[in-house]
Amino acid sequence: MALHLILSASYNALLAILLYVLDKKTVLSRTPYKVKQTVIGILFGLMAVFATTSLGGFDIGDGTIMNVRDAAPLCAGLIFGAPAGIIAGLIGGIYRFVAVYFGMAGAYTRIACSVSTVLAGFVAALLRKFMFDDKKPTWLYGLGIGMVTEVLHMLMIFFTNMDDAVNAFEFVKICTIPMVIGNGLTVGIAVFVVSLIGRERLDAKKEQKQISQTFQRWLLICIVVAFVATSSFSSVLQTGMSEVQTNKAIETALSDVYQDILDESNANLLKKTESIKAEYTVGTDLKTLAKKYNVIEVNIIDETGYIVDSSEEAFIGYEMSSGEQSREFVTRLLENKETQYIQDYRPTSYDDVTMRKYGAIVLEDGGFIQVGYDSTQFRADIDKYIKNVSKNRHVGSTGFVAICDEEFNLVTYRSDFEGAGLKEIGITIDRESTSEGEIFKSIVYNSEYLCAYRFVEGYYIVGAIPVFEAMFMTEVSVYVNTFMEILIFASLFVLIYFLIKRIIIDNLRKINKGLAEITNGNLNVTVDVRSNEEFASLSDDINQTVGTLKRYIKEAAARIDKELEFAKQIQYSSLPTAFPKSNSFRLYAKMITAKEVGGDFYDFYMLNDSTIAFLVADVSGKGIPAAMFMMRAKTVIRDLAERGLEPDEIFTIANGKLCENNDAGMFVTAWLGILNTKTGLMKFANAGHNPPLFKRNGEEFGYMKARSGMLLAGMEGIKYRKNELQLVPGDKIYLYTDGVTEATDNNTQLYGEQRLLDFVNSLETVEPESLCKLIKEDVDKFVGTAPQFDDITMLAMNFDAILGDESISVVPGADSRDAVTAFADALSGKLEIVPKIATKINIVFDEVYANIVNYSRATLATVSYKIEGGKLCLTFTDNGIPYNPLTAAEPDITLSADERQIGGLGIFMIKKMTESMNYEYVDDKNVLTLVIALS
């Protein structure tokens, strides 16, 4: 049977493992919950159906098939989920109900079995949902639940067959232990192996026990103790009560029969005595009478109590008072004046061994007549009667009364059994050890019986009741009580546990969850558990504490913000905002800081009258460290630049310096340019910085293709490349940090280099300041509402003129006119030319330059001078359309004001103010040479 049990249990365990593995490792894991639950429910339902068949169940030997059907819905519900449990229960239960029609299952336990299987599904569903938080229980719980559910099953079998209580009880008695253990083990093993496979903890052992576990443990202990106490108490009580009842049943039967026999025996002797007395009074002698009536003795006793006559001569003269047995007659008849007295069968006064029954009637002339006989004599008279007395007597419903004689030969038993010994039916009476009325056990025809006897008038009356009958009610009570208690205590356990869980554990979890969120930094969480006063107060305390904390943090944050703001201001103010005024170039730079302090910076400074250094850099990281590193980098670079080093040398040395004590591992990208305005030669170096945008005059913007070097402070011993670029007037350069190109919109798209390039090329020729502003606006437009993460730093420079000592190159236009005028003034100042001549020179510059600007469409114009033979020789070169001013018609200067044409005066004035004028068109250039006398 044990093997059967294990086998049946293993089916469920196997199915559980299979489904569990499928669920975790295969496609089933992606199946929707509802479908999964239905499939699992159906499979376990089929398992319940299988258990119902003779194949899945096991025969306990007499045709009764036991099974672990209830285990299937329990496994489904507890391991996989409430819906699966309910579905499996319904399938198993309905099949069990219907199977009866096809003769596949017994009708006897039909309702109990089908209902309990359905219930098992619901029990599993409810427990999983409300007690185990929709998780799989531990295997011990599985075991317990399986067993308790089966107890319910057994109780239902009993209750649905109350009209056949004896058989129902027999059934329950046989099935209870194997089925309770079977189902319990099945569920327990299934949960256990699934836990093993899932590599979960098999028991709830942890460093610290959860409240719920401690609570469960103690609750379980209390409940088990209460269960054991009440069960044993009621068991003892029931047993005691049933003993009393059994004794009473036997005793009643015995005393009834006892009285009947005694009455009959007394009546028989009285009748005899009366007959003998009648004949004696008419003079018949005693001996004759004794013989006639078949008695042993007939005695006549006088008023004094002496035997005066007897059928036995030896008795004559015997004093009746001398023996205990005989004295009773004296007392009764002579002293108490009773008229008759029948004494029960007992040993005589003169001989302890001789048993005799006496009767006496008072004589009219004093004294009395006494008759005595022994059992053989009176049994002849009353045996027949006695048979009738006991024949239909029962003790309880299946017990009996038997009567036997002094030799233990049966006088009467259930059916006629006269003559047979009492021993032959299995009962032995030992008068020495067993007193009358005392209960003793005998085996009657293989059944255990409780027996008692009484002795009367030479008969032994034996009452017997089967132990089964005697104990039946006790056992039923004990079983039913125990079952009910198991159910009640299990329910109580679940209920109390559930209540505690709701009142304390769930609330604690809620509070813990809130605290966990707070710990993770979300101080806006409020804990709000108000189901009872204690938790409400705890919630309030927590909220208050968090509130205080929040306030402190806010204050601290405000202080830090203020300091950061201050740092930002310092950083900001370290950037130059006074842009150098030069006719050679126009420069503008701007840094728009993000919320946090960053490490961007730009810088520019005139190294001498004709050399400007300018750079843009970006320190890694943000915050105070980045800002401090930025200050350091800025100072180091400036320091080196002011020593007159080349850009590549500056970076090489700066890199070394910045690598020192750079424990924080910060680095900086930078682009540095040094421009000589006299020659237009720009030397530059790039340390890992974004390539600048460069626009050659007359062309479009493009990214500078020069190869970048390693970023600064990244690695010691780096050598930087030297780069040179010859600028021409009209060239433009735009430096920026990645705050521009990596500006991000709400869709995390980057502004990007291509967008920047397209944008700057879409612009008309603009001032550096406008360029910076327009780019910033475009970036803002792109970013939209997304916050600015990084500093945006940019520097733009328009190169306008090469300001040589004796020449100037410009882009002809209004913008460069000042540069040209300044050049003319400088020339006059340098040569110490008298004001009058200086004015001439100024006029000549103005006229020639105006012509180039207005008519030549040139993009480059150069003016140079030299002194030859005390004369100033000016050369104007432009790459515009060929035009020889010498061929221009002279205006008529004699006309009146109203007649004069406006225009044409310029070239005329040049001619008048110069000594000689020469024009050439060489190499696609107009070359105009003017000679002005200096004295």
Add this chain to the structure above:
Amino acid sequence: MTIEKKINAEAATLIVSGRLDTQTAPELENELDAVLPGLKDLTFDMTNLEYVSSAGLRVILKAQKAMNAQGSMKLTGVNDSIMEVFDITGFLDILTIE
């Protein structure tokens, strides 16, 4: 170049200083366009003017033409350099210089 205006009913004096060249002439032209309508008497004070180029001459000529139609115009404080320019260009014949 700077221009200082003194306007008294139909008479106006413009004190022009600095250089009257290609760059600055349009400024003076704008100024005159504003002052000229209904003006009977216009005086250019050139005491502090350094020189005049052809662009300046063009503006002065334009003013002279306008004043010929509605009143009179004169120039004061003209220095040698400017006088030479006026001379070269025949402006001395059409301008009233005091």
